[in-house]
Amino acid sequence: MTVRVESNSYLTDEQHRVYTLREALERNGGTPSGFLELLAVVVEDETWRKVPSGVNSEEPFEDFAAFIEAKPPFGLGAKVEDVRLLLQIKHPHEGVGHVREQMDRMRAQVSKLLGPTLGDDPVTQDAQDFGAYAKSGGWLFALKVARCVQPGSNQGEKSVPSPRGRRDEAAKVSASEFGRRAGSSSNRVMRFYRAWARAADDGLVPQFEQLQPGVDVELPDAETWGEYYTTRSSAESERGALITAAAEAEGIRPTKALEVAENPTALRAAILADPSTAEAARSALMDRLEGDAALQAAMARHITDTDTLRKAVAAETKRADQIEYVRAAVEEGKVKTPAGQFIEIPEKVKVEVERQLTPSEDVGQSGPEEAAAAYNVLHQYVMQSVDEDPQLAIQERRAKLHGRVKNASKTFEQLSLDEVSELYDEELVASLEQLQGFIATCLLNLKKAGQPPAIRAVRGA
Structure with a gap:
């Protein structure tokens, strides 16, 4: 249906009805009884579906909102919001039964045709709420608490006057009252309140006295929320304060550290299951050991009371000693024999020692196997050198004898010989006499070895 409009005489019945409806909208907006009556007819007989949607077009309107906003003479040339407002005004004769029924039926049909308003649409409202939360995170809810709650009033469910005291401002309420209205607890409300307080102290958000119920302010990014909010009540204790400070020093969120501290069973499970977590725990304990005497004593007792740990400590001590011995020998170019003598190390032996001591690519440091292998290279070189020279x-041998004699001498020097007379024992006397015999034999052999050979007399001298 192609329509070209030049005057009202050329309008179809449907178009004339639309024209009259538009006139009623423009001229009778103050008392829209005529508009409401005409709109009821247009909706009831679907007049808006029977007129073309534009010049040189036979297509009807796609929806009722397009009909309202289309330019005359095809549509009403109005805004949907204005029509919604007019629908809220009662018809002067709605006290009459049939008029009221007609108006109710018309409003229901128009509401169905236009769909819910932006604020009434649950999907749109949820989408808007989600967008606000995605942008600001917990700050969105913290603002609602911060601008509506005035804690410490002790007024039960009574509202607390706004700090500014203006009549046009809504009154703030206590945390318990806000929690009651929210279906939550006052403790949870106060956690949001304290998060806002910490951020306000840092200048990130306005102070409480600058906030009014229902008034929005610019909020920080969602990523900063975790730095100020914690669900842990322990955060308010001295222990929580220490954990928070340590977490901040490590550059992590205090909430994470507090959560771990309050769940030692979960920490234990992670340590048992994950090597990297166990290594982190070990590293932390070692860092703490230096300044914690109680922990040092507890760790020492645990090691001595556990066979596997005691053996591991002994093996590690041996490894460390061997590595120290090998590295010192390579750096100085000399190796110490068991008797304490020093001999030079040739270059090829040094190279072999360093090769054996170098850990594999998968190992961060030289282990027991590498240490033992490098130590054996030096030990074999010492033994071979002694055998060949x-x-x-x-x-x-002389150095070994000197060492044993010195050790024996020290042992006797430590004895209190003044009390020997009171400790008589035949077996002890026999042992000492036997020892005396060994000493006498040793002295005799040493003296003989030290005497020059006898010079024979020359005959006929």
Whole structure:
């Protein structure tokens, strides 16, 4: 249906009805009884579906909102919001039964055709709420608490006057009253309140006295919320304060550290199941050991009372000693024999020692196997050197004898000989006499070895 409009005489009945409805909208907006009556007819017989949607067009309107906003003479040339407002005004004769029924039926049909308003649409409202939360996170709810709650009033469910005291401002309420209206607890409300207070102290958000119920302010990014909010009541204790400070020093959110501290069973499970978590726990304990005497004592007792740990400590001590011995020998270019003598290390032995001591790519440091292998290279070189050099072998034996004699002398020097008379024992006397015999034999052999050979007399002298 192609329509070209030049005057009202050329309008179809449907178009004339639309024209009259538009006239009623423009001229009778103050008392829209005529508009409401005409709108009821247009909706009831679907007049808006029977007129073209534009010039040189036979297509009807796609929806009722397009009909309202289309330019005359095809539509009403109005805004949907204005029509919604007019629908809220009662017809002067709605006290009459049939008029009221007609108006109710018309309003229901128009509401169905236009759909819910932006604020009434639950999907749109949820989408808007989600967008606000995605942008600001917990700050969105913290603002609602901060601008509506005045804690410490002790007024039960009574509202607390706004700090500014203006009549046009809504009154703030206590945390318990806000929680009651929210279906939540006052403790949860106060956690949001304290998060806002901490952020206000840092200048991130306005102070409470600058906030009014129902008035929005610019909010920080959602990522900063976790730095100020914690669900942990322990955060308010001295222990929580220490954990919070340590977490901040490590550059992590205090809430994470507090959660771990309040759930030691979960921490234990993570340590048992995950090597990286166990390593983090070990590293933390080692850092704490230096300044914690009680922890040092507890760890020492645990090690001595546990066979596997005691053996592991002994093996690690041996490894450390061997590595220290090998590295010192390589750096100095000399190796110490068991008797305490020093011999030079050739370059090829140094190279082999360093090769054995170098850990594999998968190991961060030299382990027991590497340490033992490097130590054995030096040990074998020392033994071979002693065996191949008779003079060195004699010096080694002499050094060993010197060491044993010194040790025996120290032992006797530590005895209190003044009390020997009171400790008589035949077996002890026999042992000492036997020892005396060993000493006498040793002295005799040493003296003989030290005497020069006898010079024979020359005959006929």
